[in-house]
Amino acid sequence: MSGLLRNLLALLIGLLHHNRKNADSTVTTTFWVTPLDAGLKVLKSDKYLQYAETAQLDYLLHIGQFFPVLRSGASFVNVALQVQFFRPVPLFSRVTVETRLLYTTDKCAYFAHRLFAKGTLAAEVLVKMKFKRGRATVAPAAFLAVSFAQVPEQVQRWEAALQGSQATAPAPVKKG
Template sequence: MSGLLRNFLTLLRALFSAGAAGTGARVTSWFWVTPFDAGTHVLKSDRYLQLAEAAQLDYLVRTRLMGTLLRRRLSFVNASQLVKFSRPIAMFKRVRVETAIIFADEKCAWFSHAMFVGAEEHAEVLVKMKFKKGSLTVRPAELINQDFAAKPAQLEAWDRALDAM
């Protein structure tokens, strides 16, 4: 399924879903792997990012963060993405994506999109996101009502690797 169509269907489903979650919640999205997503029989690597993108939109709508962004005329950009593949996801499988903000600092918020088939985790996509107003970066704390402890070690290592590039 094309990313644009999946995002559109995800937005519609999110708009009409019952209840809203807070920004500190873990939001669960469900997707089917179609023949358009697969190579010969498993999910293609770029499609993991498309599932994460759709799950991120679902999260933004269901936590009402999207409404805040639209009212304040803010946008969001993905500064970096990191994928950990654990197991392949076969065609026609139903994938559960659990999305949460795992950390935020003065400039960025880090999203985790854990992908499951049944009870087994098959992949995780980490997204480092910035909220923007024009060229200015907006502090995530202005939008996310959540306090975070120290930055997780895997995010520190990721940032060091990005800085070394």
């Protein structure tokens, strides 16, 4: 199923659950793996990311922040993604995605999306995202009213890995 159609369906279904959860809640979204999501027999790797993005949209609906984000002129942009695959997901399987907010800073929000198929963890997608209004970054606190006592170890490890990869990345090429 195309990402646009999946997002539209999630939006319509999510309206039934609009504003029923807090930002610190885990939100569950369910998908069916269709032939458009699979290669020969299993879910294609890029679809895990699409499921996570749609689950993030559903999360914003459940916590009642999807429309405030839109009204403010903001959108959400994924800055970094990390996927850990545990097992393949067969065609026509029902996939449950559990989405929760791990942490926020003054610029970014960190989400964990755990994908389950047949009751077993199939993958985990970590997402570092920003709310953007044009070129400006909007603090996640504007939409996600959650305070955190400390940075979770999972976020610390991921940030350290991201910083390490940036240090070893080649310098961008200047044009002109």
